[in-house]
Amino acid sequence: MVVQHNLTAMNSNRMLGITTGAQAKATEKLSSGYKINRAADDAAGLAISEKMRKQIRGLTQASANAQDGISAVQTAEGALTEVHDMLQRMNELAVKAANGTMSESDRAAIQSEVDQLVTEIDRVSNTTKFNETYLLKGSNGGTAGKLTYKLATAAMTAANSGITFDAKTGTASKAMATISNTTKVSTLATSATGAATITKIAGKSVQIGTITYYFVSNTTKDTTAAASATKLSVNAAVKAINESGNNTIRAFSSMDAMMAEIKHKYGEDIKTVTSYTEGSTVKLKFEAFADVNDAIDLSLHVGADSSDDNKIAMNIAQMSARGLGVNGLDLSGDNDKKATAAIDVIADALQKVSDQRATLGAIQNRLEHTIANLDNVVENTTAAESQIRDTDMATQMVTYSNNQILAQAGQAMLAQSNQSNQGVLSLLG
Numbered sequence: 001m002v003v004q005h006n007l008t009a010m011n012s013n014r015m016l017g018i019t020t021g022a023q024a025k026a027t028e029k030l031s032s033g034y035k036i037n038r039a040a041d042d043a044a045g046l047a048i049s050e051k052m053r054k055q056i057r058g059l060t061q062a063s064a065n066a067q068d069g070i071s072a073v074q075t076a077e078g079a080l081t082e083v084h085d086m087l088q089r090m091n092e093l094a095v096k097a098a099n100g101t102m103s104e105s106d107r108a109a110i111q112s113e114v115d116q117l118v119t120e121i122d123r124v125s126n127t128t129k130f131n132e133t134y135l136l137k138g139s140n141g142g143t144a145g146k147l148t149y150k151l152a153t154a155a156m157t158a159a160n161s162g163i164t165f166d167a168k169t170g171t172a173s174k175a176m177a178t179i180s181n182t183t184k185v186s187t188l189a190t191s192a193t194g195a196a197t198i199t200k201i202a203g204k205s206v207q208i209g210t211i212t213y214y215f216v217s218n219t220t221k222d223t224t225a226a227a228s229a230t231k232l233s234v235n236a237a238v239k240a241i242n243e244s245g246n247n248t249i250r251a252f253s254s255m256d257a258m259m260a261e262i263k264h265k266y267g268e269d270i271k272t273v274t275s276y277t278e279g280s281t282v283k284l285k286f287e288a289f290a291d292v293n294d295a296i297d298l299s300l301h302v303g304a305d306s307s308d309d310n311k312i313a314m315n316i317a318q319m320s321a322r323g324l325g326v327n328g329l330d331l332s333g334d335n336d337k338k339a340t341a342a343i344d345v346i347a348d349a350l351q352k353v354s355d356q357r358a359t360l361g362a363i364q365n366r367l368e369h370t371i372a373n374l375d376n377v378v379e380n381t382t383a384a385e386s387q388i389r390d391t392d393m394a395t396q397m398v399t400y401s402n403n404q405i406l407a408q409a410g411q412a413m414l415a416q417s418n419q420s421n422q423g424v425l426s427l428l429g
Helices: 008-033 043-097 104-127 336-387 391-426
Strands: 146-150 164-166 174-178 191-193 196-201 206-207 260-266 268-280 281-288 294-302 310-317
Touching: 008 391, 043 104, 043 294, 043 310, 043 336, 310 336
Parallel strands: none
Antiparallel strands: 146 164, 146 191, 174 281, 196 206, 260 268, 268 281, 294 310
């Protein structure tokens, strides 16, 4: 027997310390609900769990982003519903004004209502917004100059007074000329001149100098055209100009296809010229409309990562009267010509609104599927993360109870070990 070292008590104390430590960890896991409370509990599990948490929280916010997108789409689509109704009323009024039984005063009264509807379309476009973002105004726009179209030896009709299109005010002008197949191209030297400044979405300005459109070749530039032709012919020799400065467009090089378009693109077409056949005649249709503003571009982020695949583009064209081409629409006069031409102008505007609403509806349907998928991924990722990090309460209660019994037994054995050296006193007595 020794008295300097009570090895039995030392062993009992060590085992009691181990049991007490295990019991403390079990208590921590039961009280927190997590089996990983520090990296030391499970280093690899902690790393995996945190990665999953990033994904879960990112996808949850992405689902909220998509829901915000649906709300914005519904806001824009609701406003366009009213624009649609107003355009339908304008079409009804145009058809009414085109009737030969209408007097000049009757058309003036009709024009008064049309003006009010045009003003309201502008108001809706300028005030419809979601979270301080205007949805129907388009991007930062600029001013386009005045374009004047002249056609020699052919009568023309227009939706507005004369054949002048003022893009600054958005006057929507259309003109139609019918030319026989034997008409020489040289007699149809048509030109349009004007200057325009258009502000792009990035805030930069583009000066389009003085642009002249020629439909016959009267320059020395390398283009084979129909200056010497005896019949009107159109084909793909028509060129589109997308640059600034002084430019010339020359057309008409073959008899193959009686269709040609000239488009000057800065966001939207500023001017379109189309030629087509009808029987033995060739018709040239001149269109000009004023949507010089880019569409508003919204990008919805619907994923947890920075990939472009997680972006959903939502583009909404300018839906003002100018953007729709009905600003300055004129049905007045002592005959039905303006009202008749206005029917086509309004039809184009209706089609544009219909196309935009269809696009918004498609985006909303897509976003609803996106939300359903995101919620499903969040649910399953959360379940996987729970398996790694959450405490199994039943298992931990068994562990806690076991350690509690061991701790009580250890305390009793330590007390007994401390009493074992008392036998030495009997030897000394």
